[in-house]
Structures are given as structure tokens and as C-alpha cells.
Amino acid sequence: AASIFDHSCRGNVVVTYCQTTRTADGAQDLAPWILVARAAARVRAGEELCHTYVYPFETVGERQDRLGSAYGFQCECERCSVEAPLARQAKAAADDLDRAVAAFGEARKAGRPGAMVPVISNLHEALGRIATLSRRAAAAGAPDGAPDLWRAQFVWGYHGLAMALEHLGRFDEAAEAYRTCVELIVAAAPSSGYELKYRVMLVQCLARRALAGGAVKREELEDVLRKAEDAHGRCYGGGGRHFVTRLGRRLEEVYRALRTQSIRRAG
Structure with a gap:
């Protein structure tokens, strides 16, 4: 069957599905699912619209195998x-990182x-080797952001x-690692559910650090929360109310932290 959008491992369209309701004879019923496509990034006039057919965060070799x-x-x-x-180097690096x-996982379980x-x-050593390889990729004449x-x-x-x-309560360092996750997601899959996930x-x-x-400055916490809400809007739409409804309990720690920050400021 033909696809509405072609594939790219760096798609410019985010595809989600929304189920609506319909009313017949005074009774509400679920209508068929509706495909919703939103621009993931600025789309130039005449540019082909593409989204990603496979999980985008495997090595290039794994993605090519799945697509084939x-x-x-x-x-x-x-x-x-x-x-x-x-x-080839990416595969070896992925094997080291996977170990x-x-x-x-084993240490946490123990x-x-x-x-x-x-x-x-x-983990730092494995990721350091990956950072070195990424600089080699950039030195080979790749585009900006390579x-x-x-x-x-x-x-x-x-x-x-x-x-x-x-897990060790080293929240400052953990936050930096999560920021790196966000940066990498934005480079490869902007406005996706993955971006929302890591921003949250x-x-x-x-919030846990606070x-x-x-x-933790209250302004910093509010800023990253706004950016998470914005990522939700770009992926799913629906505004702030939908954001709060979708994430529900995942935001409870954030609200507690904001209240704590308000008390500290007042004190």
C-alpha cells in the first residue's frame, strides 16, 4: 500500500492518531481514528514531507536492516x-555501551x-568514545550540527x-545528562513524542533535586516545564489543559517542588 509520507530518519513531520466521537440518534459513539500530521520543523516550499518508519535511535546499520x-x-x-x-565503528560503540x-540494570536490581x-x-568512558567518533564525523565535512x-x-x-x-542522588549531573538527551532528540527527531519524554x-x-x-531556581524549573508543555503542543496539540491531563501523576513531583520553592522564597 502507498504511504502518505515518505521515510526519513530525520523526519520533518510528526504523525499521531486521534479518536473522535460522533453523535447518532442522540447517543455518542467513537468515530474512526483520524491521522494528524504536524510539521516537526520549518518546512521549505516544495520540500518533501517525511516521517520516520522505524525506531529512530538505533545505529544506522540497525535502521537500514529494519527498513530493508x-x-x-x-x-x-x-x-x-x-x-x-x-x-562499523558505531556498531562496536553500541555493543560497548549496551554492556x-x-x-x-544489574546494579540497580542488586x-x-x-x-x-x-x-x-x-558509561562515561563508553560515551566519551562516542563523543570522539562524533567529532570525527563532523571533521569529515558533514553539515552543521553533525x-x-x-x-x-x-x-x-x-x-x-x-x-x-x-539513583545515587547526583541530580545535578543527571540533569546535564537529560539535557544532552534533549539536545540529541531535537537534532534527530524534533517535536516528537521522544522530545516530550526527555523534556519531562x-x-x-x-524537581527531585529541589x-x-x-x-534549583524556581525560574529554571518553570522554564523547563514550559518547554515540556511546548513540546507536547508541537507533537499532540491541545494546549496546556491537554498537557496536564496527559501527564497527570508525572507532574506531581514538579508541583510539590514549585510549592517548596515558593515557601523558601517567602521565608
Whole structure:
């Protein structure tokens, strides 16, 4: 079957589905799902509209394999062009990073905080090697923003690092790791549900830091919350009320932190 939008591993369209209601003979019923497409970034006149057919945060080799298996083609988008020259190195780096992330899961399950320290060190080392490779990609004449675009295939590693740091209560460092996640998502999948996810995780991390007695400016917390709400609007629409309804309990820590900050300021 033909697709409405072509594929790109760096899509300029975000596709969501919305189910509406219809009224017949005085009774409400669920209507069919409606496809909703929103521009993920500024679209130039005449530019082809594309979204991503596969999970966008695997290595370029894994994405190409999935596209070939499921859809019978290889992607030649700008992002793949940036990543392809170092595809072999990316696979090796992903294997190293996967082992480090798996070790985090084992340490967390064991419930031994001391075991988390070497895990964090190994994650930093693996991600440091990835950062070095990303600079090589940029030096090869890739377009502006190439380092972030190249590193986006490893966003899950920065996520693992952020969670490990949070586990030890190192909220300042965890927040920086979540900020990196946001930057990489914005480079590869702006206005997507993934951007919303990591912006909300950053808000929650800052809220936990505040609730633990750490120094967090109320303005900073409000700013990252506004940016999360904006990401929700670009992906799903519906305004602030829809944002609060969708996230529900995930915002409770944030509200408590804001109240705490107000009390501290008043005191």
C-alpha cells in the first residue's frame, strides 16, 4: 500500500492518531481514528514531507536492516549520510555501551549503591568514545550540527547514565545528562513524542533535586516545564489543559517542588 509520507530518519513531520466521537440518534459513539500530521520543523516550499518508519535511535546499520526487511529499501537521508561513514565503528560503540547499560540494570536490581559507581564510570568512558567518533564525523565535512546528529543514535546511553546518576542522588549531573538527551532528540527527531519524554524527565529530575534540598531556581524549573508543555503542543496539540491531563501523576513531583520553592522564597 502507498504511504502518505515518505521515510526519513530525520523526519520533518510528526504523525499521531486521534479518536473522535460522533453523535447518532442522540447517543455518542467513537468515530474512526483520524491521522494528524504536524510539521516537526520549518518546512521549505516544495520540500518533501517525511516521517520516520522505524525506531529512530538505533545505529544506522540497525535502521537500514529494519527498513530493508520491512519495506524493501535503504535510506539515503541526510542523517544516514552523516552516520554511514562510521557505521562499523558505531556498531562496536553500541555493543560497548549496551554492556555498560546492562550493568546499570544489574546494579540497580542488586540494590547495592556502591556497585553503581563503577557502572557510571564505564558509561562515561563508553560515551566519551562516542563523543570522539562524533567529532570525527563532523571533521569529515558533514553539515552543521553533525556531532549531535551522529550521537543521536546513542541517546539511550545518555538516558542510562542519567538514571544511574539519579539513583545515587547526583541530580545535578543527571540533569546535564537529560539535557544532552534533549539536545540529541531535537537534532534527530524534533517535536516528537521522544522530545516530550526527555523534556519531562528533565523537569522531574530538577524537581527531585529541589525536593532533596538542592539548589534549583524556581525560574529554571518553570522554564523547563514550559518547554515540556511546548513540546507536547508541537507533537499532540491541545494546549496546556491537554498537557496536564496527559501527564497527570508525572507532574506531581514538579508541583510539590514549585510549592517548596515558593515557601523558601517567602521565608
